Amino acid sequence: MLLADVARISREVAGTPARNEKTAALARLFRDAQPSEAPVVITYLAGRLPQRRIGVGWSTLRERFEPAAQPRLTVLGVHAALNRIAAVSGKGAQARRRDLIGELMGAATEPEQSFLLGLIGGELRQGALDALAVEGLAAAVGAPADDVRRAVMLGGSLGAVAEALLARGPDALTDFRLEVGRPVLPMLAHSAKDVDDALDRLGPCVLEEKLDGIRVQVHRDGDRVRIFTRTLEDITDRLPEVVAAARELAVDQAILDGEVIALDPAGRPRPFQETASRVGSRLDVEGQQATLPVSPVFFDLLAVDGRDLLQLATTERHAELARIAPEPRRVRRMVAAEPGSPDVRRGAREFAVGVLDRGHEGVVVKALDAPYRAGRRGSAWLKVKPVHTLDLVVLGAEWGHGRRTGKLSNLHLGARRPDGSFAMLGKTFKGLTDSMLAWQTDHLRSLATDDDGFVVRVRPELVVEIAFDGLQRSTRYPAGVTLRFARVVRFREDKPATESDTVETVLGLLG
Numbered sequence: 001m002l003l004a005d006v007a008r009i010s011r012e013v014a015g016t017p018a019r020n021e022k023t024a025a026l027a028r029l030f031r032d033a034q035p036s037e038a039p040v041v042i043t044y045l046a047g048r049l050p051q052r053r054i055g056v057g058w059s060t061l062r063e064r065f066e067p068a069a070q071p072r073l074t075v076l077g078v079h080a081a082l083n084r085i086a087a088v089s090g091k092g093a094q095a096r097r098r099d100l101i102g103e104l105m106g107a108a109t110e111p112e113q114s115f116l117l118g119l120i121g122g123e124l125r126q127g128a129l130d131a132l133a134v135e136g137l138a139a140a141v142g143a144p145a146d147d148v149r150r151a152v153m154l155g156g157s158l159g160a161v162a163e164a165l166l167a168r169g170p171d172a173l174t175d176f177r178l179e180v181g182r183p184v185l186p187m188l189a190h191s192a193k194d195v196d197d198a199l200d201r202l203g204p205c206v207l208e209e210k211l212d213g214i215r216v217q218v219h220r221d222g223d224r225v226r227i228f229t230r231t232l233e234d235i236t237d238r239l240p241e242v243v244a245a246a247r248e249l250a251v252d253q254a255i256l257d258g259e260v261i262a263l264d265p266a267g268r269p270r271p272f273q274e275t276a277s278r279v280g281s282r283l284d285v286e287g288q289q290a291t292l293p294v295s296p297v298f299f300d301l302l303a304v305d306g307r308d309l310l311q312l313a314t315t316e317r318h319a320e321l322a323r324i325a326p327e328p329r330r331v332r333r334m335v336a337a338e339p340g341s342p343d344v345r346r347g348a349r350e351f352a353v354g355v356l357d358r359g360h361e362g363v364v365v366k367a368l369d370a371p372y373r374a375g376r377r378g379s380a381w382l383k384v385k386p387v388h389t390l391d392l393v394v395l396g397a398e399w400g401h402g403r404r405t406g407k408l409s410n411l412h413l414g415a416r417r418p419d420g421s422f423a424m425l426g427k428t429f430k431g432l433t434d435s436m437l438a439w440q441t442d443h444l445r446s447l448a449t450d451d452d453g454f455v456v457r458v459r460p461e462l463v464v465e466i467a468f469d470g471l472q473r474s475t476r477y478p479a480g481v482t483l484r485f486a487r488v489v490r491f492r493e494d495k496p497a498t499e500s501d502t503v504e505t506v507l508g509l510l511g
């Protein structure tokens, strides 16, 4: 398949507001794709690079390259070229990368050049593309879209499902079952205003402490244990104590959902940043384990000894979890089977206060009869936190002055639009400690697409959690609102930009 075909369909999809036209265009493209091309085509359409980063900076991308007259670049050829660029390292790497980009751009026509530049610079991102691609793929192979969606959820990757479907048709869907060792996307929560609001919306439910750690999915098969993050990254080697804890469970095979968290000797949580840096680090694991051990605390069980529990009700899954995991390895919970009763409501409020007193973040309230909806932000789980924060995406940062000279400081913050682009909501440098400033300067430089000496624009990938005192209407910002007294709480490296808060959520807070 030619890159030109992908670039053309990408423009068509972005250019029409009609969902059925978008899906039809994608279906046409998939019908023409070879199975092995599908995973790359899908990431390109979503505006992502399979290599994630290729180490090419904005100064190279800004250069003009003479375009080719005829389209002849193939998708797999471009993929291989970008792999070569990503692999360049050592002395003279910049110049070598520039040469390779020059070769690639020189072989591209003008529309292909602008597609490639958008792709490498992160400007083509289309957040909703994966959902559309599922529908396009289903239409291309004649399979029900729901079945394709479920296969993606259980297979962990749209690319793998697409490749199998294009190779073998709808029969391939039976390959994608819940399997120990293969992670699935976790179920996510919506927000509720307070405990009463959550009880009203859910009916019979269970309240659980919301631990402020890092979400993990732990797979155990005999002695083999694997640990995955919420973005399905394998972090087993970083957490030997979690592996050991999983081996102690009274079970042979299981998939567990939970949180890892660093606790002090009294069982109170240590600051989130400590847990996050421990989980994020591959260096000196043994030393770190000695100084900052983390504990897994589980709240769900997806499979046990060959049985898939996803369709079972919360109550039944929790009963199975209680059977295999001892109490300290499970979150504390309180069942509210009759949420209409004043006593139960009072008890629920007291439970939430007790959770905060123990230093945790809030509660997650879950409907008792709900199945586990992997990969979905379902309305069966509602989180209640006393401090409202937003997870926004860094769009750029300004060079600091005075004490902050040479550091990237004032952050430009964006909320996600339905089409995957971002609307800037405001700026802040409040709440940033010296070590956060140093970290963000390094990190944002690696995402830079432009630097005019005042503002560095970056690929919209870094999520930051922002506290604020309220919203105010503003004609200066595109969504018509800005944040009052915004301050950075922490970086959310565990959260992809596609799951950051949306403009709709922000406008909903205006009341």
Ligand SMILES: Nc1ncnc2c1ncn2[C@@H]1O[C@H](COP(=O)(O)OP(=O)(O)OP(=O)(O)O)[C@@H](O)[C@H]1O
Pocket (backbone or CB within 6 Å): 187, 188, 189, 190, 208, 209, 210, 211, 212, 213, 214, 215, 259, 299, 331, 364, 383, 391, 495
């Ligand atoms: N008992 C619990 N049940 C479910 N999730 C929990 C629980 N305790 C802590 N968590 C964490 O809270 C998150 C639930 O909120 P959500 O699904 O919206 O993810 P999030 O956007 O990362 O949320 P937040 O930023 O509030 O942690 C989970 O991803 C998980 O990491």
